Amino acid sequence: MNKPELLAPAGSLEKAKAAFLYGADAIYCGTGSLSLRSRADVDDDELAKVIEYAHSIGKKVYTTINIYAPDTVYEDIIKQVKMLNKLAVDAIIVSDGGIIDIINDIAPDIPIHISTQANTLSAHSANFWYKNGAKRVILSREMNKSEIKYLIDNTPQGLETEIFIHGAICWAYSGRCYLSDFMASRNANLGDCAQSCRWEYNMYIEEKNNPGNIMPIDEDKNGTYVLSSKDLCLIKRIPEIVEMGVTSLKIEGRLKSAYYLASVVNAYRNAIDDYIDNPENYDYKKYMNELEKVKTRELTEFFFNDKNNKDFQEFEGKQYNPNYEFGGIVEEYNENKSTVKIGNRLQVGDKMEIVIPNKIKVEKFTINKLWDSETDEELEYINPGRLGQTVKMHLPIKSENGWVIRRKK
Ligand code: SF4
Secondary structure, eight states: OOOEEEEEESSSSHHHHHHHHOOSSSEEEEEETTTGGGGOOOOOHHHHHHHHHHHTTTOEEEEOOOOOOOOOGGGHHHHHHHHHHHHOSSSEOOOOHHHHHHHHHTTTTTOEEOOOOGBSSSSHHHHHHHHHTTTEBBBTTOOOHHHHHHHHHTTTTEEEEEEEEEEOOSBBBBBBHHHHHHHHHHHGGTOOOOOOOOOOEEEEEEEEEOOEEEEESSSSBBBTTTOOOOOOOOOGHHHHHHHTSSSEEOOOOOTTHHHHHHHHHHHHHHHHHHHHGGGGOOHHHHHHHHHHHOOOOOEOOSSSSOOOOTTTTOTTTOOOSSSEEEEEEEOOOOOSOEEEESSSSSEOOOOOEEETTTOOOEEEEEOOOEEEEOOOOSSEEOOOOTHHHHHHOOOOSOOOOOOEEEEEO
């Protein structure tokens, strides 16, 4: 069986480093305002650094130009494609036929990945993209497992497939939605979705023949989150997905923190490797336990098993994890006093966990002392202040630079 690629989002060099350290084979990121997460995009200078770093450790970088583009932005698109060609990006993720044409004309050596925004749902559609120069199709999240298998079995071997395995799902048909445009003048189809489907809504019904008699519909004291979805999580299905022969498994979330990425990538890296090494003994619960620690919404398998599944609505509109939060990142290990870049207020007595790359087991410890990293003065607590602020503490195991530490709330 082939080992699938594990693909993670990364909106900065710091996030890319965290994703690679914790086991991603490749990362994807946006470019300028020409992708579908324009607020999570890296600028050209940072993108050059991300690509240089990735290639130096044998990893890949895919960039998105997956807007549906009006003619007025084609001048920018041409400049962007020329720049990506120069940087030797490993693929461009795209959904608009016009942009595919531009890439085929001026950068024919850059592989084209068809974005999920193109809503590829069938072998017919995938074959169309293949004939038009696609190296990979990112399948629609609305497909179930038998449709995915059928598509893989009925498309050329040279066509790669990618599916989403974890992260936010759209209430609408994968991004084809005007809710955000309507509510916040931010166009989801131009990469600027405000996630208006997650907002709290007051809803009323009014009987037509009795105007003014308005009756509110409340789910609970917080209101009604009728449009908000749970997050996708296919950790339990890794064996089926690997056996199907999907080329690449994608984690969603270009706006997520390095902490979130490290934890989620680590869980899936271990799950994939453990299944390939020992298929008989795959037990998803230990990986799920890790994902539970960083989830910000309830989790769902969406349509993977059953397209009639109705269990994907997030009625409580939850957006945070009540149990764990980011603690910091190891900047320099020392047997007695290690330097940690802080990610939150830390204080003596806090219960912490070190997330170890390529291991599903975490190392637990309690902060027994904190020292100011400049004056060496002992501290009771430290609040995050300036960017990159550090503190010193004793770590229970030899830790590498970049390892993530989380705090039990
Ligand atoms: S508002 Fe929600 S449903 Fe609409 S595109 Fe954005 S995430 Fe998707």
